[in-house]
Amino acid sequence: MSKIKIPDPAGLYFAHLSDPHLTTLRGVRLCQLLNKRVLGYLSWRYKRRKEHRVEVLDALLRDLAQTHPEHIVVTGDLTHIGLPAEFQQARQWLDRLGSADRVTVIPGNHDAYIGTSWRSTFAQWEPYMVSDDNAGKAQKPVFPSLRIRNGVALIGLSSAAPSAPFFATGSLGSAQREKLSLLLQQTGEQGLFRIVLLHHPPRVQDEKWRKRLTDGDDLCDILGRAGAELVLHGHSHRPMESGIPWGERTIPVFGIPSASAIGHKPGRRAQYYLYKVLRETDCWSVRVSIRGYQMGSRDFALQHEHQLSVPVISSTSS
Numbered sequence: 001m002s003k004i005k006i007p008d009p010a011g012l013y014f015a016h017l018s019d020p021h022l023t024t025l026r027g028v029r030l031c032q033l034l035n036k037r038v039l040g041y042l043s044w045r046y047k048r049r050k051e052h053r054v055e056v057l058d059a060l061l062r063d064l065a066q067t068h069p070e071h072i073v074v075t076g077d078l079t080h081i082g083l084p085a086e087f088q089q090a091r092q093w094l095d096r097l098g099s100a101d102r103v104t105v106i107p108g109n110h111d112a113y114i115g116t117s118w119r120s121t122f123a124q125w126e127p128y129m130v131s132d133d134n135a136g137k138a139q140k141p142v143f144p145s146l147r148i149r150n151g152v153a154l155i156g157l158s159s160a161a162p163s164a165p166f167f168a169t170g171s172l173g174s175a176q177r178e179k180l181s182l183l184l185q186q187t188g189e190q191g192l193f194r195i196v197l198l199h200h201p202p203r204v205q206d207e208k209w210r211k212r213l214t215d216g217d218d219l220c221d222i223l224g225r226a227g228a229e230l231v232l233h234g235h236s237h238r239p240m241e242s243g244i245p246w247g248e249r250t251i252p253v254f255g256i257p258s259a260s261a262i263g264h265k266p267g268r269r270a271q272y273y274l275y276k277v278l279r280e281t282d283c284w285s286v287r288v289s290i291r292g293y294q295m296g297s298r299d300f301a302l303q304h305e306h307q308l309s310v311p312v313i314s315s316t317s318s
């Protein structure tokens with residue numbers, strides 16, 4: 001990796017949203033619903049389409065036009081059952097969200113519902129997923145991806161892998177984990193603020209067994225050795241806050257609800273988080289602003305704000 005010059009002041013103002021499940025399956029033909037997709041279609045038909053609402057996503061886009069983050073990260077599950085036509089719909093939505101250099105996408109388990117060809121599915125999202133070095137090139141494997149914006153490293157992982165019916169597990173695999181370990185080490189040495197993006201919660205104990213990240217313990221071991229400044233995820237469709245031990249520190253981990261949820265269940269209504277990361281003299285200050293969908297106004301509004309202080313990595317940190 002080439003030497004990065006850390007800008008002064010370093011930092012990034014960005015939005016994290018997840019699990020928009022923005023596609024419609026209206027008009028899908030029976031012959032497209034082989035294997036697990038039949039179950040996914042029925043779940044959408046009788047349940048999910050009532051929860052994931054286009055009017056909530058429209059309100060989200062309106063709000064983002066007001067809050068105007070420099071960058072947006074989307075942590076997966078843009079589709080319901082990963083059909084090629086859903087990837088097209090999602091690509092159109094991403095183009096509305098922002099240009100590919102301003103929006104970083106990683107996939108979720110619904111996007112890899114069953115095994116399909118890359119070309120008919122994920123290839124359509126490639127400009128939003130690839131590393132800076134690979135912009136304009138179709139280079140695989142895409143993950144882990146690395147995008148660097150003003151002293152902040154966005155490290156994208158893919159935990160999207162087909163699973164058995166009634167399961168929503170994910171896994172990274174050994175090749176991706178090994179590359180991640182190297183990337184964390186390199187970007188740490190460069191003094192960047194490292195944000196790890198993945199769809200599933202990294203800690204196995206934070207999710208039901210049938211929905212867990214199967215190699216979450218291995219991932220936490222890597223993070224515990226190489227460190228990171230922040231980990232962001234989706235998948236659970238609810239706000240979550242935890243931490244991963246890294247030496248004497250704890251890496252903050254935040255999960256968020258679905259960006260399109262009308263909120264039939266308590267605590268599940270749509271939110272997105274805004275992060276303002278700024279390099280101070282001896283730490284990174286991180287302001288977290290949580291914006292949520294309001295049933296009354298049918299708009300997003302600020303719900304809560306808090307401040308984190310993340311120590312700057314020193315040469316003695318392992």
Ligand SMILES: [Fe+2]
Nearest residue numbers: 019077110235
């Ligand atoms: Fe989801």
Ligand SMILES: [Fe+2]
Nearest residue numbers: 077108109235
């Ligand atoms: Fe998911």
